Amino acid sequence: MSLWKKATAAAAGLALAAFAAAAAAEPLKIGFVYVGPTGDFGWTHEHDLARQAVEAHFGDKVETTYVENVAEGPDAERVIRQMAQSGHGLIFTTSFGFMNPTVKVAKQFPDVKFEHATGYQRADNVSTYSARFYEGRHVIGLIAGKMTKTNTVGYIASFPIPEVVRGINAAYLAAKSVNPAVKFRIVWVNTWFDPGKEADAANALIEQGADVIMQHTDSAAPITIAEEKGVLAFGQASDMTRFGPKSHLTAIIDNWSPYYIARTQAVLDGTWTSTDTWDGIAPGMVAFAPYNPVLPKEVVALAEYARFGIMLGKIHPFTGPINRQDGTPWLAAGETASDGDLLGMNFYVEGIEGTLPK
Amino acid sequence: MDLSALNPADLAFSLIVAATPLLFAALGELVVEKSGVLNLGVEGMMILGAIGGFATAHGSGSLALAALAGAAAGALLAALFALMTQYLMSNQVATGLALTLFGLGVAALAGQGYAGQTLQVSARLDIPGLTDVPVIGRLLFGHDPLVYLSLAATALVWWFLNRSRAGLILRAVGENHEAAHAIGYPVRLVRVSAILFGGAMAGLGGAYLAVVQTPLWVEGMTAGRGWIALAIVVFAAWRPWRALLGAYVFGGVTIIQLNLQALGVAIESQYLSMAPYLVTILVLVVISADRARARLDAPACLGKPFYASS
Numbered sequence: 001m002s003l004w005k006k007a008t009a010a011a012a013g014l015a016l017a018a019f020a021a022a023a024a025a026e027p028l029k030i031g032f033v034y035v036g037p038t039g040d041f042g043w044t045h046e047h048d049l050a051r052q053a054v055e056a057h058f059g060d061k062v063e064t065t066y067v068e069n070v071a072e073g074p075d076a077e078r079v080i081r082q083m084a085q086s087g088h089g090l091i092f093t094t095s096f097g098f099m100n101p102t103v104k105v106a107k108q109f110p111d112v113k114f115e116h117a118t119g120y121q122r123a124d125n126v127s128t129y130s131a132r133f134y135e136g137r138h139v140i141g142l143i144a145g146k147m148t149k150t151n152t153v154g155y156i157a158s159f160p161i162p163e164v165v166r167g168i169n170a171a172y173l174a175a176k177s178v179n180p181a182v183k184f185r186i187v188w189v190n191t192w193f194d195p196g197k198e199a200d201a202a203n204a205l206i207e208q209g210a211d212v213i214m215q216h217t218d219s220a221a222p223i224t225i226a227e228e229k230g231v232l233a234f235g236q237a238s239d240m241t242r243f244g245p246k247s248h249l250t251a252i253i254d255n256w257s258p259y260y261i262a263r264t265q266a267v268l269d270g271t272w273t274s275t276d277t278w279d280g281i282a283p284g285m286v287a288f289a290p291y292n293p294v295l296p297k298e299v300v301a302l303a304e305y306a307r308f309g310i311m312l313g314k315i316h317p318f319t320g321p322i323n324r325q326d327g328t329p330w331l332a333a334g335e336t337a338s339d340g341d342l343l344g345m346n347f348y349v350e351g352i353e354g355t356l357p358k
Numbered sequence: 359m360d361l362s363a364l365n366p367a368d369l370a371f372s373l374i375v376a377a378t379p380l381l382f383a384a385l386g387e388l389v390v391e392k393s394g395v396l397n398l399g400v401e402g403m404m405i406l407g408a409i410g411g412f413a414t415a416h417g418s419g420s421l422a423l424a425a426l427a428g429a430a431a432g433a434l435l436a437a438l439f440a441l442m443t444q445y446l447m448s449n450q451v452a453t454g455l456a457l458t459l460f461g462l463g464v465a466a467l468a469g470q471g472y473a474g475q476t477l478q479v480s481a482r483l484d485i486p487g488l489t490d491v492p493v494i495g496r497l498l499f500g501h502d503p504l505v506y507l508s509l510a511a512t513a514l515v516w517w518f519l520n521r522s523r524a525g526l527i528l529r530a531v532g533e534n535h536e537a538a539h540a541i542g543y544p545v546r547l548v549r550v551s552a553i554l555f556g557g558a559m560a561g562l563g564g565a566y567l568a569v570v571q572t573p574l575w576v577e578g579m580t581a582g583r584g585w586i587a588l589a590i591v592v593f594a595a596w597r598p599w600r601a602l603l604g605a606y607v608f609g610g611v612t613i614i615q616l617n618l619q620a621l622g623v624a625i626e627s628q629y630l631s632m633a634p635y636l637v638t639i640l641v642l643v644v645i646s647a648d649r650a651r652a653r654l655d656a657p658a659c660l661g662k663p664f665y666a667s668s
Binding site: 189194207228354 | 365368369372375379469473475476567571572573574576579580581583612613616617619620621622628
């Protein structure tokens with residue numbers, strides 16, 4: 001080895017050592033990719049609250065960055081890759097449509113840990129996590145069934161993916177169990193976030209007799225319309241009471257903070273492994289906004305009974321006998337749905353009118 | 359399926375509400391394009407009008423002030439466009455696109471404190487006796503004042519372009535700015551005025567969206583309506599009454615597809631969501647089939663920069 005080569009090797013070694021020392025002192029950089037604006041007061045808002053909780057919990061040990069309004073598609077891949085390249089050790093991608101870009105970028109950055117919300121593709125460095133929102137839909141379905149006077153519940157749905165279909169089925173079955181005459185009118189708006197269109201959909205449903213509105217879209221526009229028209233509604237993902245003090249009955253709240261803190265801790269401890277998490281009411285990932293005082297005591301009692309029943313594992317929102325929409329049997333009496341069935345749910349249950357878009 | 363559950367009067371009412379922001383923005387852009395300027399920043403001006411209108415309505419509770427503030431916010435952004443394209447001679451297409459991105463960003467920044475607030479602006483007209491007439495009462499007399507303003511604006515823009523001397527000058531500038539300049543018309547002044555008017559109208563449309571249609575502010579709430587307004591101008595072949603038709607067709611198809619879904623019509627919802635855009639494309643194809651005619655419709659100097667020769 002020539003002198004020159006020795007010198008460079010030594011220099012490189014020194015540089016490497018210095019770099020390692022610096023890396024040890026440096027905080028863990030955590031990136032968050034959001035599909036909507038943090039001010040949506042819905043889905044993205046809750047993820048951002050959890051991000052703030054991570055910062056508050058770990059202080060100097062972490063540094064968080066986020067990119068909001070990232071379109072699902074090529075843009076997402078660019079943003080995720082940019083984050084991986086700029087030294088982030090842990091990256092949360094918080095929308096179903098970020099699945100393929102996340103997996104693709106993860107292959108190129110084996111040392112970076114990825115957490116993808118609501119997806120189903122995992123790798124050694126890609127975990128998935130989601131909440132059992134259908135448990136929450138069961139509870140608000142019971143309330144809707146009790147509160148509707150026209151026996152018509154309006155449902156603003158986004159995209160026909162299992163997550164959304166499951167919510168519709170869970171809410172319908174619960175509503176029907178307390179009100180056999182109940183009907184669901186479902187409008188697919190093919191967007192997660194377009195306040196104008198969501199408001200138009202709410203108006204259309206109210207005009208056709210719905211007096212309780214449920215939504216699986218992210219803006220509070222339907223609540224404001226419900227308030228204006230004097231009908232009832234449920235918030236989505238976040239407490240939306242302020243948009244409809246009289247109409248907002250409760251909301252299913254996505255509480256991501258405990259999970260985000262646990263996963264960050266795992267990376268800091270070096271114990272992070274790829275996992276698949278699907279938590280519900282029991283661990284607190286699915287929570288509820290305070291019940292509106294307009295709800296009669298017995299309705300609140302019914303909702304609370306269901307909430308505790310689910311928490312204790314005594315109640316499963318999908319307990320047979322349940323038939324599919326076409327009348328073919330799905331679950332026998334007493335049988336509960338498997339997670340596999342729930343994750344791939346692509347059919348309406350018996351009693352729901354209309355066709356499910358494909 | 360029971361089509362009788364559809365109430366045509368309710369349907370028409372929702373249609374008008376959904377169409378009004380588009381109509382405002384399209385009318386403004388129509389005048390701008392008639393003067394020979396292509397401003398692609400409608401979306402940006404609309405969203406700035408939305409936050410301007412929302413913030414004002416939140417502070418004052420007045421629809422009139424909110425509308426004025428929305429128009430002012432839109433015009434302010436348009437002034438920037440006028441400065442860039444008419445005095446600094448920047449490219450209109452690039453500047454317009456930049457204006458959209460800039461407007462979305464500024465509006466998000468300005469709106470930070472307003473996310474999650476609601477409004478209590480009761481703006482609907484209620485004329486005892488008239489509004490209570492069954493079926494047509496609410497449809498004709500039950501709207502908020504801005505709906506009537508949008509209809510009046512359509513008539514005014516038509517009158518201005520086709521019946522007034524100032525409108526003739528504006529069209530002359532849009533058709534041939536060299537000739538207009540040679541005769542002694544102030545090309546730049548006419549265009550700047552048109553751009554400001556277009557900005558004010560887009561801002562008004564945005565304010566309507568944030569104050570009346572969905573009384574709340576969220577980032578990105580215009581969700582592409584500015585682009586639809588641009589399409590409506592072409593759809594309308596630069597004619598105000600056709601812009602009204604275009605806005606109502608677009609609003610109508612949106613509303614009807616949502617209502618059909620709620621009724622349980624067995625059509626894939628994606629087709630229904632596509633319908634408004636398909637209708638627009640179809641009409642565009644039909645009206646531009648006659649090539650000579652299509653060329654006559656568009657202002658000849660549209661998008662071309664004007665360098666004063668002296």
